[in-house]
Amino acid sequence: MEINRSDISQTFINLFIGELKFTDEEFELLLSHMNLELIPRKSFYLKAGNISKQKAYINKGCTRTFTVDEKDREHIMFFSFEDWWIADFESYYTQQPARQYIQAMEDCELLCIKKCDLDRLEEQIPKLRFFFNEKKQKMIFATMNNLREVKSLTPEERYLNLIKKHPHIFQRIPQQYIAAYLDIEPPSLSRLRSRLSKK
Amino acid sequence: MEINRSDISQTFINLFIGELKFTDEEFELLLSHMNLELIPRKSFYLKAGNISKQKAYINKGCTRTFTVDEKDREHIMFFSFEDWWIADFESYYTQQPARQYIQAMEDCELLCIKKCDLDRLEEQIPKLRFFFNEKKQKMIFATMNNLREVKSLTPEERYLNLIKKHPHIFQRIPQQYIAAYLDIEPPSLSRLRSRLSKK
DNA sequence: GAAGGAGGTTAACCCGGGTTAAGAATTCAT
DNA sequence: ATGAATTCTTAACCCGGGTTAACCTCCTTC
Numbered sequence: 001m002e003i004n005r006s007d008i009s010q011t012f013i014n015l016f017i018g019e020l021k022f023t024d025e026e027f028e029l030l031l032s033h034m035n036l037e038l039i040p041r042k043s044f045y046l047k048a049g050n051i052s053k054q055k056a057y058i059n060k061g062c063t064r065t066f067t068v069d070e071k072d073r074e075h076i077m078f079f080s081f082e083d084w085w086i087a088d089f090e091s092y093y094t095q096q097p098a099r100q101y102i103q104a105m106e107d108c109e110l111l112c113i114k115k116c117d118l119d120r121l122e123e124q125i126p127k128l129r130f131f132f133n134e135k136k137q138k139m140i141f142a143t144m145n146n147l148r149e150v151k152s153l154t155p156e157e158r159y160l161n162l163i164k165k166h167p168h169i170f171q172r173i174p175q176q177y178i179a180a181y182l183d184i185e186p187p188s189l190s191r192l193r194s195r196l197s198k199k
Numbered sequence: 200m201e202i203n204r205s206d207i208s209q210t211f212i213n214l215f216i217g218e219l220k221f222t223d224e225e226f227e228l229l230l231s232h233m234n235l236e237l238i239p240r241k242s243f244y245l246k247a248g249n250i251s252k253q254k255a256y257i258n259k260g261c262t263r264t265f266t267v268d269e270k271d272r273e274h275i276m277f278f279s280f281e282d283w284w285i286a287d288f289e290s291y292y293t294q295q296p297a298r299q300y301i302q303a304m305e306d307c308e309l310l311c312i313k314k315c316d317l318d319r320l321e322e323q324i325p326k327l328r329f330f331f332n333e334k335k336q337k338m339i340f341a342t343m344n345n346l347r348e349v350k351s352l353t354p355e356e357r358y359l360n361l362i363k364k365h366p367h368i369f370q371r372i373p374q375q376y377i378a379a380y381l382d383i384e385p386p387s388l389s390r391l392r393s394r395l396s397k398k
Numbered sequence: 399g400a401a402g403g404a405g406g407t408t409a410a411c412c413c414g415g416g417t418t419a420a421g422a423a424t425t426c427a428t
Numbered sequence: 429a430t431g432a433a434t435t436c437t438t439a440a441c442c443c444g445g446g447t448t449a450a451c452c453t454c455c456t457t458c
Contacts, residue, residue, distance in 0.1 A: 069351035147346045152268035183350050
């Protein structure tokens with residue numbers, strides 16, 4: 001869908017015009033390659049088996065990125081909110097089928113750009129390549145920290161970390177999904193919460 | 200320590216001369232910036248708090264990369280063997296203090312190159328940059344798969360995966376370290392193994 | 399060959415998470 | 429407002445991992 005200029009969040013504009021010092025021409029060039037996708041709550045932006053062909057900026061809404069194991073259990077790798085960029089990292093860079101699902105947790109407005117277009121744009125606007133390289137780097141560090149956390153903390157500690165870092169999350173994400181993020185079953189999260197509230 | 204040409208493993212030579220088609224001059228240039236470090240068993244190649252200033256090729260030996268949590272428990276992120284490159288990823292790229300330890304599990308011979316030298320060499324030999332970018336990419340995917348695995352598999356399943364993928368590991372790594380890799384205590388690994396052998 | 403140390407196993411007990419099912423609370427649709 | 433559906437909580441039971449301590453190898457080392 002065509003992007004209506006009035007749809008774009010101020011944060012997005014600040015990012016490119018303010019922080020990255022894009023000229024108006026550069027910004028227009030970028031926008032001309034982006035599409036607006038409206039993803040209704042519960043529908044999928046990406047399914048495992050498909051190829052992640054584009055990056056999407058979350059203009060509004062939030063998503064969960066998860067995998068399904070052999071016992072059909074869903075494991076949420078992370079939630080994404082406004083001002084995040086989403087894609088299946090491995091699939092995007094290898095253009096092989098994704099192993100993850102990305103599902104809208106609320107009605108989402110996504111500003112999307114195809115990999116082939118972005119690759120070309122990065123040639124024309126080096127700032128853009130720099131920006132996404134930085135993003136990539138941060139993504140890697142975040143994943144490693146995540147791994148460290150999952151390996152060394154109990155579900156209770158991870159729960160406490162989560163509410164410390166993202167207190168807002170409980171207003172937007174149903175509890176069963178928080179449980180799937182913590183890799184425990186909903187009854188366990190319930191027990192954990194009641195255990196904590198008694199302290 | 201100076202590198203004696205006869206110390207270098209055939210695998211290392213095959214990698215640069217065979218696969219990457221380095222000319223003799225390029226290979227000599229690379230070697231002229233590399234040092235041989237001999238790390239005795241149990242001593243540390245890197246400690247948390249220090250900066251990971253170089254990459255090291257494992258010519259011989261193996262290491263474990265681990266973190267220590269608040270309860271002083273060690274969590275092994277991965278083991279590394281011959282023909283792997285080691286460094287604390289985050290520390291190397293940010294030049295900030297590392298959060299991980301790298302310890303020799305056997306007497307190790309490491310072929311080391313400083314970040315500043317490698318950065319300069321990558322300018323002169325683009326193949327080198329390409330090679331390490333590929334390595335970096337693979338490292339990311341491996342970390343993500345690792346995270347997926349830790350989130351979705353039981354310790355028993357992770358144990359079975361480990362012996363399937365690296366059957367040799369048990370000949371070189373004492374069991375208590377395997378337990379630390381699986382994030383369980385040594386008695387649990389013992390029980391798990393006796394449980395499995397009865398089946 | 400005795401003493402010490404490191405690595406691995408076993409036993410007993412505790413506790414938290416999985417499982418299942420039932421019930422309570424909320425949300426949603428008509 | 430009412431009923432249905434979804435979400436969350438609670439209870440009961442099982443089981444696997446943590447903890448601690450004892451014990452058993454096997455290997456050093458003097």
